[in-house]
Amino acid sequence: MYICSSNFTIIIMKKLYFLLLTLISFSFANAQGLEDFTNSNATSSYADNNFVGNNGITWTYVASRDGNNDTNGSGINLPALMLRRVSDGSKITSSSISGGIGDFSVKLYKGFTGAGDRQVELFVNGVSQGLSTPFDDFNEQTFTVTGINIAGNVVIEIANVTSRQVIIDDISWTGFSTACGITLGTSSYTCNSNTVGDNNDGVTINIPYTGVDAAITAVTTTSAGTVGGDDPSTVSNGTITISGLSEGDAWDINFTGGDCGAISTSGTVPAAECDPIPNTCFDLSAGAELFELVAVTTNTSSNNNGTWSESAGTYSANAYCGGGCTEPVESWLIFGPLDMTGVTDLALAFDAAESFGITDLNVAYTAAYSGCPTGSTWTTAQTISTAGSYSVDLSAATGTDVFVGIQYLDDGTDGYSGWSLSNVALEAFGACPTLGTRPTSTCAVCDVTLGTENYVCLGNTTGAGNDMVTVEIPYAGVEGTITSLSTTSAGTIGGDDPATIADGTITITGLGEGDSWDLTINGGDCDGTTISGTIAATNCDPSFLVINEILADPDATTGDANGDGTVSTSQDEFIELYNIGAADIDLTDYVIADGASDRHVFPAGTILAPNTFITVFGGGTPTGIDFMTQVASTGGLGLNNGGDTVTIRNASGVTAATYTYGSEAGNNQSIAREPDYTGAFVPHLSHTTNPVQFTPGAANDGSTLSNVEFNKANFSIYPNPTNTGVVNIVTTSNEAVNVTVFDLLGKKVITKTLSNNTLNVSSLKSGVYLLNIEQNGASTTKKLVIE
Numbered sequence: 001m002y003i004c005s006s007n008f009t010i011i012i013m014k015k016l017y018f019l020l021l022t023l024i025s026f027s028f029a030n031a032q033g034l035e036d037f038t039n040s041n042a043t044s045s046y047a048d049n050n051f052v053g054n055n056g057i058t059w060t061y062v063a064s065r066d067g068n069n070d071t072n073g074s075g076i077n078l079p080a081l082m083l084r085r086v087s088d089g090s091k092i093t094s095s096s097i098s099g100g101i102g103d104f105s106v107k108l109y110k111g112f113t114g115a116g117d118r119q120v121e122l123f124v125n126g127v128s129q130g131l132s133t134p135f136d137d138f139n140e141q142t143f144t145v146t147g148i149n150i151a152g153n154v155v156i157e158i159a160n161v162t163s164r165q166v167i168i169d170d171i172s173w174t175g176f177s178t179a180c181g182i183t184l185g186t187s188s189y190t191c192n193s194n195t196v197g198d199n200n201d202g203v204t205i206n207i208p209y210t211g212v213d214a215a216i217t218a219v220t221t222t223s224a225g226t227v228g229g230d231d232p233s234t235v236s237n238g239t240i241t242i243s244g245l246s247e248g249d250a251w252d253i254n255f256t257g258g259d260c261g262a263i264s265t266s267g268t269v270p271a272a273e274c275d276p277i278p279n280t281c282f283d284l285s286a287g288a289e290l291f292e293l294v295a296v297t298t299n300t301s302s303n304n305n306g307t308w309s310e311s312a313g314t315y316s317a318n319a320y321c322g323g324g325c326t327e328p329v330e331s332w333l334i335f336g337p338l339d340m341t342g343v344t345d346l347a348l349a350f351d352a353a354e355s356f357g358i359t360d361l362n363v364a365y366t367a368a369y370s371g372c373p374t375g376s377t378w379t380t381a382q383t384i385s386t387a388g389s390y391s392v393d394l395s396a397a398t399g400t401d402v403f404v405g406i407q408y409l410d411d412g413t414d415g416y417s418g419w420s421l422s423n424v425a426l427e428a429f430g431a432c433p434t435l436g437t438r439p440t441s442t443c444a445v446c447d448v449t450l451g452t453e454n455y456v457c458l459g460n461t462t463g464a465g466n467d468m469v470t471v472e473i474p475y476a477g478v479e480g481t482i483t484s485l486s487t488t489s490a491g492t493i494g495g496d497d498p499a500t501i502a503d504g505t506i507t508i509t510g511l512g513e514g515d516s517w518d519l520t521i522n523g524g525d526c527d528g529t530t531i532s533g534t535i536a537a538t539n540c541d542p543s544f545l546v547i548n549e550i551l552a553d554p555d556a557t558t559g560d561a562n563g564d565g566t567v568s569t570s571q572d573e574f575i576e577l578y579n580i581g582a583a584d585i586d587l588t589d590y591v592i593a594d595g596a597s598d599r600h601v602f603p604a605g606t607i608l609a610p611n612t613f614i615t616v617f618g619g620g621t622p623t624g625i626d627f628m629t630q631v632a633s634t635g636g637l638g639l640n641n642g643g644d645t646v647t648i649r650n651a652s653g654v655t656a657a658t659y660t661y662g663s664e665a666g667n668n669q670s671i672a673r674e675p676d677y678t679g680a681f682v683p684h685l686s687h688t689t690n691p692v693q694f695t696p697g698a699a700n701d702g703s704t705l706s707n708v709e710f711n712k713a714n715f716s717i718y719p720n721p722t723n724t725g726v727v728n729i730v731t732t733s734n735e736a737v738n739v740t741v742f743d744l745l746g747k748k749v750i751t752k753t754l755s756n757n758t759l760n761v762s763s764l765k766s767g768v769y770l771l772n773i774e775q776n777g778a779s780t781t782k783k784l785v786i787e
């Protein structure tokens with residue numbers, strides 16, 4: 001074998017080159033083949049692809065492009081092919097070529113202008129046959145290898161082994177040269193059956209030959225098959241066979257005797273060689289039904305904003321949006337719904353071409369398509385990372401509403417791939433699916449979010465349905481596609497316009513307590529967005545419930561506010577409420593909430609008597625606290641030391657009382673109204689008449705709840721505790737005494753007017769109760785213990 005490289009400056013036309021090669025004495029004995037890239041499909045972008053060249057030989061290239069218009073002026077007789085660099089695996093490989101190879105030649109040129117050696121390596125049947133001489137100039141180089149002399153079917157491969165671009169052109173070779181009278185042709189396969197699946201059909205190998213050579217003494221194989229057919233030592237121009245093989249088997253034949261003893265050929269039967277040709281269920285490139293193109297997220301790419309497009313049955317996507325651009329993009333090809341009843345072997349077939357090799361494609365299916373790909377749950381059938389011909393197995397897809405999708409998704413941080421899919425079809429060997437009515441996908445997103453409504457009372461009159469109300473509906477965002485707002489209620493829509501004003505409030509006026517209302521957004525991406533509600537019949541009635549004291553930050557040492565003997569900065573938090581009205585307040589299903597969530601729901605039967613307290617603690621066992629106490633039903637109040645909003649909502653969800661505090665509550669003491677019930681909140685240690693840490697269940701100023709006149713009266717309650725079934729209530733006045741007894745949950749258990757000072761409590765179980773005493777318009781509440 002001889003390897004040489006020489007410089008040529010003579011420009012020879014491609015078509016003349018092949019003719020001259022056969023007429024002049026070069027270094028080859030007989031011209032066998034030439035590839036001049038006339039049929040190359042390489043473009044100005046690096047890509048992986050293939051083309052059918054001269055004599056029907058398929059050439060597959062990796063990370064390669066066209067000859068760049070010979071911008072270096074090297075005299076390239078275009079077209080040609082540029083191999084990028086070794087790190088990208090740049091190479092070109094032929095399909096199997098019959099007749100063997102004797103000598104080889106290829107022209108080389110410098111690609112682009114960067115300094116550095118260019119060099120290629122030749123492989124035949126995967127075995128290196130030598131390296132070209134390195135070069136770094138703009139002259140034409142010829143890389144030749146002589147004396148290769150490999151018989152049978154051969155595969156030629158040329159690989160770039162440097163980090164610099166090299167252009168190749170005019171690949172030529174001679175056939176295997178020998179004195180043997182036999183020339184082997186291209187082998188073929190005869191299938192004994194046609195079964196779907198790999199490696200499951202018997203195959204006979206057919207190797208044609210021309211000539212005859214009487215010196216041949218034997219034709220053998222190392223495979224498991226049996227050699228048969230014609231005898232090349234006696235029969236001219238015949239066919240040798242190897243029987244007894246299957247799909248996936250390797251095979252070979254070898255001659256023994258005379259000048260043909262060096263001749264052999266071999267191959268491997270493809271695993272699916274004998275599979276039947278599938279039925280085309282839906283031709284998605286040339287049929288009546290094509291993929292739906294669904295853009296989810298676009299970018300500024302000039303290629304259809306980076307999303308899928310279709311032209312003449314080829315689907316393309318390339319999100320490249322310029323140097324340094326890193327804009328995310330997502331688009332889908334969608335087809336369905338498909339009724340898969342009776343379908344067992346559906347596949348999606350296509351040819352894929354890719355440039356740049358960065359963005360993978362996801363072929364997937366779903367039986368629950370939501371109308372937008374991103375709102376559906378998909379099962380990946382196969383991820384496509386490189387160019388090639390594919391048959392993606394969809395046999396696992398079942399159901400009567402199956403959709404098939406191909407996703408192009410990239411965040412752009414490392415660039416984008418350009419993909420082209422052609423010859424796309426859904427195929428099956430058996431039954432085909434039935435296509436249902438195709439929906440139109442929509443991924444429109446409304447950019448306006450409606451918040452929770454608020455009722456603004458235009459009056460506060462006791463009684464149902466007698467106050468006018470304005471409904472306020474806050475919203476976030478803005479959506480320019482909105483065309484109008486509408487309501488079916490009797491009210492009038494006003495306030496801000498979400499089509500032009502961001503983060504505003506829509507109002508509905510002219511409504512009253514007890515009225516139902518609704519609001520509908522019309523047009524664009526928000527079309528049909530609706531909110532509705534009903535104003536409670538007593539929504540605007542005056543509230544007599546007062547938040548009188550809040551402890552958000554119990555002192556870690558002395559903050560045992562609930563009196564259970566244990567300091568806990570969460571359990572000792574409390575909210576104290578007071579009834580300033582003249583009637584009982586039924587707190588059943590009232591809610592205490594802070595800025596984060598609901599914290600406590602009052603249980604059924606919680607009755608707050610006039611001029612009495614109820615204190616709700618974060619937890620623990622409240623002990624020694626006057627009036628009613630409860631602990632948070634959620635396990636804690638969660639009050640924020642640095643600021644929070646405490647809200648009391650009634651059973652209809654209407655706010656009965658609310659207060660927002662700031663950092664003043666975070667000083668190891670409660671904040672308390674001064675004066676009680678009506679005054680502003682002050683840190684309790686700063687209270688003018690009662691500077692203490694906290695006063696749960698008691699007036700902030702330290703006074704009792706009885707008024708002055710009642711306090712002047714001498715009274716006593718005895719026995720207390722009692723186990724006699726009665727309790728005596730004695731005052732200095734002869735007026736009747738009104739007595740109400742509550743349990744600690746606030747439930748009223750006894751109501752009685754006394755004229756004989758004796759109250760029957762025999763119906764009460766053992767425990768602690770609250771005893772409210774009223775006489776002559778004055779009242780007080782005391783603790784009563786039943787043993």
